[in-house]
Amino acid sequence: MQSFSNRQLTAFTAAAALGLLAWDVSGLDLVMAHWFGGPGGFPLREHWVLTSVLHDGVKWLAWALALGLCLGVWWPIGVLARLPFKRRLQLASTTLVAALVISSLKTLSTASCPWSLSDFGGVGRYIPHWLHLLTSDGGSGGCFPAGHASSGFAFLGGYFAFRHTAPRVARYWLGASMTAGLVLGLAQQMRGAHFSSHTLWTAWICWCVAWAMDAVCTHLNCKPLDAGMKRA
Numbered sequence: 001m002q003s004f005s006n007r008q009l010t011a012f013t014a015a016a017a018l019g020l021l022a023w024d025v026s027g028l029d030l031v032m033a034h035w036f037g038g039p040g041g042f043p044l045r046e047h048w049v050l051t052s053v054l055h056d057g058v059k060w061l062a063w064a065l066a067l068g069l070c071l072g073v074w075w076p077i078g079v080l081a082r083l084p085f086k087r088r089l090q091l092a093s094t095t096l097v098a099a100l101v102i103s104s105l106k107t108l109s110t111a112s113c114p115w116s117l118s119d120f121g122g123v124g125r126y127i128p129h130w131l132h133l134l135t136s137d138g139g140s141g142g143c144f145p146a147g148h149a150s151s152g153f154a155f156l157g158g159y160f161a162f163r164h165t166a167p168r169v170a171r172y173w174l175g176a177s178m179t180a181g182l183v184l185g186l187a188q189q190m191r192g193a194h195f196s197s198h199t200l201w202t203a204w205i206c207w208c209v210a211w212a213m214d215a216v217c218t219h220l221n222c223k224p225l226d227a228g229m230k231r232a
Contacts (some may be wrong), residue, residue, distance in 0.1 A: 030195075036122065041192065083161060094156075111141060114189075128211070147202075151180070152178070153178070185199025
């Protein structure tokens with residue numbers, strides 16, 4: 001089975017953006033936040049599984065995996081050996097760039113975490129997501145996109161790196177990265193650290209970063225090593 005064409009990827013990416021915009025104006029973020037918290041805050045905010053395991057532990061694991069991808073550029077093992085050098089470089093650099101983009105956007109954001117809003121014992125007020133570009137919610141800000149969920153979504157670049165030579169590996173990589181990001185996003189939502197839209201937009205942003213990096217690599221002729229041998 002072949003990977004998706006660029007036309008299909010464009011349609012999917014655009015449809016996902018429209019769906020996320022619809023989610024933002026629906027108010028479902030606040031509804032879902034009330035599943036886990038109330039005026040007294042979020043009971044699971046300091047739960048050890050969510051903090052020590054799914055936050056601190058996974059964060060270090062993600063950085064270890066990113067380091068492994070960097071080392072794999074020059075010393076590939078396992079499935080990385082199925083990629084040419086430039087695609088391995090694409091995979092490692094995409095992971096780091098995606099993490100940097102998410103971190104930079106968080107620094108600039110005025111969107112507050114759920115636990116900072118008055119509905120959950122804070123001082124801010126809930127406003128539809130993109131209105132944060134025009135006004136502050138009165139909270140502490142710095143909570144969009146979802147930095148911790150990017151510990152999974154930053155690896156979406158693997159789909160684009162592998163789709164040219166190993167479509168099946170690409171699909172498994174995509175599934176694993178999406179699952180990890182969604183699980184980590186849900187863990188943070190249960191703590192009151194993020195809304196659902198924060199997680200979903202993080203996935204979309206990381207996807208776009210990975211696609212852009214893939215376009216750059218393809219433009220620079222990052223083709224399988226055996227492609228040149230066949231032409232010769």
